Amino acid sequence: MATRYNPKETEPKWREAWDRAQVFRAKSSKEAKGMPKAYVLEMFPYPSGRLHMGHVRNYAMGDVVARYRLANGYNVLHPMGWDAFGLPAENAAIEKKAQPRTWTLQNIQAMKDQFAPLGLTFDWSREVTTCEPSYYAHQQKIFLKFLEHDLVYRRSAKVNWDPVENTVLANEQVVDGKGWRSGATVESRELEQWFFRITKYGDDLLEALNTLDRWPEKVRIMQANWIGKSQGARFRWQLTRPVGAIKDIEVFSTRPDTLFGAAFVALAADHPLTKEIAKTNQAVAKFIADAAKHGTSEADIEKAEKVGVDLGLKVKHPFDPNWELPVWAANFVLSTYGTGAIFGSPAGDERDIEFANKYALPFKPVVLPPGADVTTYAVTTEAYTGEGTIYNSEFLNGLSTKDAITAAIKELVKRGAGEATTQYRLRDWGVSRQRYWGCPIPVIRCPKCGVVPVPEKDLPVLLPDNADFSEPGNPLARHPTWKHVNCPTCGGAATRETDTMDTFVDSSWYFARFANPDAKEPIDKTEAAYWLPVDQYIGGVEHAVLHLLYSRFFSRALRDTGLLDLPSGEPFSGLFTQGMVTHETYKSASGAWLLPEEIERRDGGAFEISTGKPIAVGNAEKMSKSKKNVVDPVQIINDYGADVARWFVLSDSPPERDVEWTQAGVEGAWRFVQKVWAIAEAAPSADDGPVTSGDALELRRMAHKVIRNVTLGIEQFRFNTA
């Protein structure tokens, strides 16, 4: 008797059965008794309160891997938690007058309810929530441990300051030089900030990328570029007459081979020497003021024309004391890279030649490209940046560019003018946020003793519950009582650090906490040694640099401070970055975005249901609330069941590519699930006896082919073909 697949009956039945048997509960290292382990993890979500299709896709993929490992006899850890600190909770607090904590915990409950019908293999007994003291208390311990080992330090740094909201904004929150919410022009301010010393691991983080053979090449390249290692030389140009205490200018260059082609030395606008000259030179002062206006927005800088101002100074060439060059300040020199000063060798650098031509600074070529004729070769407006033979360069003449770099550095060292160095683009990680809803930084500022760590016995430093969001700025800073404490060292009146940590800190070690979320110490070393590294990590490619790089740094820092046994320092041995879920967009005749359920298709066109008017159908784009091209997973699961939703997002497109959600596709998935049900029902009961001929043999062969192909498909992350 053929029945139809009824998800409303079958899905809850099995969910309850799994629940009762606790099949998804991971065994501890002791209980596992030699079973192979598999740690499968998807990037934990921010509790926005609503499950979206991107979540469904992400967690369905991890679920396939986890089930596959379970079925193969592995002890599987597939945990779930909440990346629960962050700005949206504060915005909600301002708009809805709810406390961030209340709002966040409600969202978590709502999302848990939405996750349930998906039937995922999560071990909820290990749930972790970053905004709970049970989590962030340990983060404070880690912070203090890092402080002890000089992996955290304070220094003054430039930040984007919103003068209306009285807070620091992340670069992403500055749009066209204005605060994203207040619309106020963002100022550049110097503030005391806490930094993690990620640069200490720059070289290791770069080199170890080679060992991550189960990471996408693309992510490894992005991280390598982000770290940005350059080899070259640091060396000094002597000023012909000192300016105050400043006697020379230090520059960094990867091309000391072109030193004889030098035409000028250029400084960043906020180089100390530029500032010094500005005190007595109005043109220079104006230049600095103009440069500051352009702010930190990279988009502005890239379009900006090269502008400079002559500082009226001269420096001596390191290889020829009689050769004097002019010193300029230039807007294309970055204060944040190298020494904030360069020497310009126009014939070999596109920026330098543009600058030299604009300000009529004379230059000569020093690199002869292969095959070029010395007697006719000239450089006027196009720099030659490739390799070649050095000429016009005294003792470097005739050398290849490569050999000339070595020879030039040798000479610089000999003359005491400089030395070989390696320069990184990577900068230390600023983690101070002038926010309420984050992990408090556990230090106290005492007027007598300076910065004093909160003693371990006084941890955790809890967030106060009664934050006031009626005014802009950080509620912690203006809280009537919270920040006032006695100094743990001298006992005198002192104040707490009111900055909280960047939420990326929270997500940099949660995977280690899952090994035992109830541990008294931040990380249960025994269990973590058993489970880590994560065998398969799955998430969006948007975290390719920040989260994934910070986590790699944290694993090393935790290891080196004795909190974690992980010799490689690599937290994720396998990484998969999945594509987005997209959907067509719809715009009504009046130009308003429409939800998919507000439109209908008929007579070969698309129309708004309520008005009957034709609408404009746009390309498939990432599902987003603002464009209303969203489909609610809860609704889909209600209409078709979790199997259909999961089947569709897994089968339609390769997992690394975007998948376009379509109504027709979902209906196809529904029919497919029905077919599988019908086939299973129609199949005779299993007969494992010998099969030697006929259709039964053919069927058995096909079955084994299918097993092989599906196995390969799952192991190679090709769920669509599997």
Next chain:
RNA sequence: GCGGGCGUGGCGGAAUUGGCAGACGCGCCGGACUCAAAAUCCGGUUCCCCUUAAAGGAGUGUCGGUUCGACCCCGACCGCCCGCACCA
């Protein structure tokens, strides 16, 4: 500008990595069932030629190359997507 990826039917995409191009799904066409529709089931579906079938021809962005054999390898070009972007 630099780095990376991609380009195959009407659509999403397969092709066991150099060996029958188009698996599977969507859509479409035809049929069965039905009074009818929906659902379901069966068959067909790269394009061209052909009433149909058979037979034939073309075909993986473009042009060229290597090879007995190329979607796959090499070179040049065109187009699209992603990341970084004045990094000295």
